[in-house]
Amino acid sequence: MKGKIMQKIFYYLVNRCLNLLHSYNINQMNLPTKYKIKKPITIEAHKKIILGENIGINVNAILIGWGGIEIGENTLLGPNVQIYSITHDYTKFGEELYKGIPQKVVIGNNCWIGGGTLVMPGVNIGNNSVIGAGSVVTKDIPENVIAYGNPCKIIKKRFEV
Numbered sequence: 001m002k003g004k005i006m007q008k009i010f011y012y013l014v015n016r017c018l019n020l021l022h023s024y025n026i027n028q029m030n031l032p033t034k035y036k037i038k039k040p041i042t043i044e045a046h047k048k049i050i051l052g053e054n055i056g057i058n059v060n061a062i063l064i065g066w067g068g069i070e071i072g073e074n075t076l077l078g079p080n081v082q083i084y085s086i087t088h089d090y091t092k093f094g095e096e097l098y099k100g101i102p103q104k105v106v107i108g109n110n111c112w113i114g115g116g117t118l119v120m121p122g123v124n125i126g127n128n129s130v131i132g133a134g135s136v137v138t139k140d141i142p143e144n145v146i147a148y149g150n151p152c153k154i155i156k157k158r159f160e161v
């Protein structure tokens with residue numbers, strides 16, 4: 001009985017600590033006035049990440065910001081989205097391989113990035129575009145399209161005119 005209570009207290013405290021850590025990480029970013037960011041979230045190089053007004057980030061996002069990440073207004077990231085803005089030169093070894101090569105990622109306004117998507121270094125995603133769940137976005141995606149797959153390809157226009 002005593003053991004169970006101790007276990008509950010232990011998990012409660014661990015949970016509180018993690019929550020504080022995630023809140024700290026979120027507060028380090030350039031936050032807009034209105035946003036919804038669910039925890040847990042993993043952020044590297046928070047100072048290089050710029051988030052647009054009214055952004056929504058679902059659970060388990062991983063934002064590796066060393067090369068810079070810009071996400072526009074009203075854009076939603078589904079759960080488990082990962083954005084990488086740094087790469088490595090695989091023709092090198094040791095320290096030279098370890099050294100990162102920054103490549104900025106820019107995601108426009110009013111986009112929806114489906115759950116589990118990976119956005120690769122240097123990629124730009126245009127305004128109003130939707131990336132389907134589980135995509136690996138290796139190349140730029142223009143505005144106003146629905147794109148998905150690995151590698152991510154344009155499937156159709158988002159709005160028919």
Ligand SMILES: CC(C)(COP(=O)(O)OP(=O)(O)OC[C@H]1O[C@@H](n2cnc3c(N)ncnc32)[C@H](O)[C@@H]1OP(=O)(O)O)[C@@H](O)C(=O)NCCC(=O)NCCS
Pocket residue numbers: 058077078079113114115116130131132133134135146147148149
């Ligand atoms: C991309 C998306 C918006 C497309 O929706 P849609 O236009 O209604 O597409 P449909 O469901 O009609 O599917 C059309 C075809 O694309 C395929 N498809 C849909 N989404 C896909 C995806 N993410 N990856 C690969 N194929 C996909 C379907 O299997 C279907 O194939 P078929 O024509 O051979 O049967 C949607 O499928 C998606 O990925 N949504 C993200 C959901 C999500 O991440 N939710 C988390 C909460 S934020």
